[in-house]
Amino acid sequence: MAIRVIITGGTFDKHYDEIRGSLTFKDSHLPEILAFVRCTVRIELELNQLIDSLDMHISNRLQILESCRRAEEDRIVITHGTDTMAETADVLGKAGLAKTIVLTGAMVPYIFNNSDAVFNLGSAITAVQLLPNGVYIAMNGRVFPWDGVRKDRERGVFEAKGL
Amino acid sequence: MAIRVIITGGTFDKHYDEIRGSLTFKDSHLPEILAFVRCTVRIELELNQLIDSLDMHISNRLQILESCRRAEEDRIVITHGTDTMAETADVLGKAGLAKTIVLTGAMVPYIFNNSDAVFNLGSAITAVQLLPNGVYIAMNGRVFPWDGVRKDRERGVFEAKGL
Amino acid sequence: MAIRVIITGGTFDKHYDEIRGSLTFKDSHLPEILAFVRCTVRIELELNQLIDSLDMHISNRLQILESCRRAEEDRIVITHGTDTMAETADVLGKAGLAKTIVLTGAMVPYIFNNSDAVFNLGSAITAVQLLPNGVYIAMNGRVFPWDGVRKDRERGVFEAKGL
Amino acid sequence: MAIRVIITGGTFDKHYDEIRGSLTFKDSHLPEILAFVRCTVRIELELNQLIDSLDMHISNRLQILESCRRAEEDRIVITHGTDTMAETADVLGKAGLAKTIVLTGAMVPYIFNNSDAVFNLGSAITAVQLLPNGVYIAMNGRVFPWDGVRKDRERGVFEAKGL
Numbered sequence: 001m002a003i004r005v006i007i008t009g010g011t012f013d014k015h016y017d018e019i020r021g022s023l024t025f026k027d028s029h030l031p032e033i034l035a036f037v038r039c040t041v042r043i044e045l046e047l048n049q050l051i052d053s054l055d056m057h058i059s060n061r062l063q064i065l066e067s068c069r070r071a072e073e074d075r076i077v078i079t080h081g082t083d084t085m086a087e088t089a090d091v092l093g094k095a096g097l098a099k100t101i102v103l104t105g106a107m108v109p110y111i112f113n114n115s116d117a118v119f120n121l122g123s124a125i126t127a128v129q130l131l132p133n134g135v136y137i138a139m140n141g142r143v144f145p146w147d148g149v150r151k152d153r154e155r156g157v158f159e160a161k162g163l
Numbered sequence: 164m165a166i167r168v169i170i171t172g173g174t175f176d177k178h179y180d181e182i183r184g185s186l187t188f189k190d191s192h193l194p195e196i197l198a199f200v201r202c203t204v205r206i207e208l209e210l211n212q213l214i215d216s217l218d219m220h221i222s223n224r225l226q227i228l229e230s231c232r233r234a235e236e237d238r239i240v241i242t243h244g245t246d247t248m249a250e251t252a253d254v255l256g257k258a259g260l261a262k263t264i265v266l267t268g269a270m271v272p273y274i275f276n277n278s279d280a281v282f283n284l285g286s287a288i289t290a291v292q293l294l295p296n297g298v299y300i301a302m303n304g305r306v307f308p309w310d311g312v313r314k315d316r317e318r319g320v321f322e323a324k325g326l
Numbered sequence: 327m328a329i330r331v332i333i334t335g336g337t338f339d340k341h342y343d344e345i346r347g348s349l350t351f352k353d354s355h356l357p358e359i360l361a362f363v364r365c366t367v368r369i370e371l372e373l374n375q376l377i378d379s380l381d382m383h384i385s386n387r388l389q390i391l392e393s394c395r396r397a398e399e400d401r402i403v404i405t406h407g408t409d410t411m412a413e414t415a416d417v418l419g420k421a422g423l424a425k426t427i428v429l430t431g432a433m434v435p436y437i438f439n440n441s442d443a444v445f446n447l448g449s450a451i452t453a454v455q456l457l458p459n460g461v462y463i464a465m466n467g468r469v470f471p472w473d474g475v476r477k478d479r480e481r482g483v484f485e486a487k488g489l
Numbered sequence: 490m491a492i493r494v495i496i497t498g499g500t501f502d503k504h505y506d507e508i509r510g511s512l513t514f515k516d517s518h519l520p521e522i523l524a525f526v527r528c529t530v531r532i533e534l535e536l537n538q539l540i541d542s543l544d545m546h547i548s549n550r551l552q553i554l555e556s557c558r559r560a561e562e563d564r565i566v567i568t569h570g571t572d573t574m575a576e577t578a579d580v581l582g583k584a585g586l587a588k589t590i591v592l593t594g595a596m597v598p599y600i601f602n603n604s605d606a607v608f609n610l611g612s613a614i615t616a617v618q619l620l621p622n623g624v625y626i627a628m629n630g631r632v633f634p635w636d637g638v639r640k641d642r643e644r645g646v647f648e649a650k651g652l
Contacts, residue, residue: 011347018433019482021337021378021409023349037282038270039304040320052347083347107201107344112437113602119200122285125304130293141202141288156345157203174510181596182645184500184541184572186512215510246510270507274601276439319508363608364596365630366646433527445526448611451630456619467528467614483529 002042003128004073005030008064008088009050010081012117014109025050029110030079033118039125044073053081053088053105061091068092074099074133077124081105082158085137086149093135093146102128104138107156116140165205166291167236168193171227171251172213173244175280177272188213192273193242196281202288207236216244216251216268224254231255237262237296240287244268245321248300249312256298256309265291267301270319328368329454330399331356334390334414335376336407338443340435351376355436356405359444365451370399379407379414379431387417394418400425400459403450407431408484411463412475419461419472427461428454428469433482491531492617493562494519497553497577498539499570501606503598514539518599519568522607528614533562542570542577542594550580557581563588563622566613570594571647574626575638582624582635590624591617591632596645605629 007013007028015026030045048067051060068076080088082105089103104124106117124138135146139158150161170176170191178189193208211230214223231239243251245268252266267287269280287301298309302321313324333339333354341352356371374393377386394402406414408431415429430450432443450464461472465484476487496502496517504515519534537556540549557565569577571594578592593613595606613627624635628647639650 011344016434016438018337019480021349023347033282036271036277037279037304038320039282040322041304108199108342111439112342113439114199114437116200118281119196119202119285122282122304123289126286126289126301126306127293129306130290138289141200141204141285143289143292154345157201159203174507179597179601181500182643184512186510271505274603275505276600276602317508359608362597362603363605363630364646365608366648367630434525440525442526444607445522445528445611448608448630449615452612452615452627452632453619455632456616464615467526467530467611469615469618483527485529 003075004044004071006046006078008080010105012079012106053084061088075128076101078103089146101135166238167207167234169209169241171243173268175242175269216247224251238291239264241266252309264298329401330370330397332372332404334406336431338405338432379410387414401454402427404429415472430464492564493533493560495535495567497569499594501595542573550577564617565590567592578635593627
C-alpha cells in the first residue's frame, strides 16, 4: 500500500527567516520527519504549494483537488494550514472521489520545540489506512468527517459541528 | 468518548541519569506530551509500571491484562517497550476482551531530539478510536493485529508475520 | 560572586502565539535555561522589559541604564534584541559605570530547535566573569567592545567596526 | 584568530544506538552545532578520539597533549568526558605549553532536549579568547584553573579545590 502525502504549507511547515525576524516558507520538513519517525509505509511526497491557508483562493483549493484526482494512490494525506482547512475539506468532500483523504496540519510550526505537527502526522497517516473512502480532518487526536467539522478560532481547536 | 492510556515504560519513557550516565526510568512524559499536542480527546492516564520490556516476566504482562479488564474505558492505548511488545499483545489478544487495545512504544526515547515517540502516540490514539474490538500494535506508521506481528530486532522495525 | 541578568526581550525570548500565528512575548525562558545548563554561578534575574529592540526608544535604553546603576552586582549580562543592541551598548558605554556589562541576544528564538540563544548565553555569562569593567557585546562566539561593533543586518552577524 | 577544537568524545557527543538501546559514539555533533550557533570565529575541528573519559588511559591523555603541541593555533578548546576531565587538565597543565587551552564537556548528551552541551561550548569558545596562556576547565558557567578544580561526582558539578 502506498500513501500520497500532498504538502500545501500552513503552520506545519513554517520556516523562521532570521534576517527579517518573521515566519515564512522555505522547504517542507516532511522528508526529514518521515525519516526519524521510522515510517515503513511507502509514502509518495508531493510538494503542491507552500501557502498560509488564510491566503488561499478557490484556485489553490482546486489545485489540491486536481492533485487528488490525478494521484495513483487512493489514500491521501494533505498537510494544510488550519485556518481554512475545513473549506478545502468541503471542496474535496463535495467532489466525491473514490479515495480516502485525510487533511491535517499544526497549530505550532514543526520547527518549534513543543509542536503538535508530528503527533498530527502520526494521526493522519494512521487514519488514512483505516478509514473508508471519504474526506476527513485529523486534528487534536480526533478524526472528523469533512461535513461535520469547524475550527474554533478562539480556542485554536477543531470540533464537531452539526451537519 | 474516553481513552485510557496505560503506561508501562519502555524506551518511550526512558530518562537520562546524568550522575550515572545511563538511561533509566523516573516519571512518565505522557502528561506533558498530551498537553503540547493539544489532544482534546478525554484521556485517563494510568501509570501501571516503568520497566524495560526485556525485563518483563509473565507477571508484568498479567498486571497489564488486569488493568485492561478493570478499566471503565473500552478503548485503551498501552505504551510499552518494543522488544517484547508482541508478547504482551499475545497475552492480551488471547484474553479476548470486548475492548479495542492498541500497544505502541518508541525506538528512540521521547527525551531525544529525533524520537518516534510522539508520532507513534498520535498513531495509537487515532487507531484506538477507529478499530473494532481487538488487540493491535501501532508502530512505524502501521497497525498490526496482535497475532500477525513481530519485531525485526536487527532492523528495529515491526512487520507483519504469517498467522 | 553574583551576576545580574537583566532581561529585555528581543528575539531570544520570543513566544509563539498559536491563536494569532505570530511571534510575541509572554514570559522569559531564562529561569528554565539556567536550570538545565546547570549553571552554579549565583544569578539574579531581573525582568526589565520584554520588547523588540526595533521598538525601543531612548527611554527604554535609559531604563536599562538605570537598572545597571541600581544593581548591587558589578557584573551584569543583558539579554536584548540584536537589531539595536549596539545602540543600547553605546548608551551604557558612555555612562562609564564601574561595572562589567555584557549584552547578548539571539538571531533565532530560544523556542526553536536550532537556536543560538543558549550558546550566546554561555558566552556572555563567561565573558562577564573574565572581562574588566566596561560594556561589551557577546554574539557569534566573539566579544566586542561597545564602541567597536555593528550588526551587519544583511548577513545577520555582528562584526568589529573601526572606532 | 583561529581556535582549534579538539574533540575527544565524552557525554557531549554520545549517540543513541536504537538497535542496542544504549548510548555509544558515532560521529561528532560539533560541525552541526557550530553552524546553527552562527559562530563567526575561525574554527579548526580535529576529531582526536571518541571515548568515555572513564575508559581513558594515560596514553589517551598524552594523545591529546601531543595534538595540543602540534597545533598551529595557540587557542585550543577540548571537548572531553567530565568524569576524568580534571586528570587530562592536569597532564596538559604540567606540560606548560605557551597556549590557552580550555576543556569542556557535558553532563547530558547534546542529542537530548535539555542538554548543557551547547551552553558549555559557548562558554569555552569565549573563555579561550579571553584567558592568558594556561589550562582551564569551563563547566557550569564557571572557569577553573587546571590545578584548582575537581568534579563532585555525587552532585555532578565542578567546583574549585584548594591548590
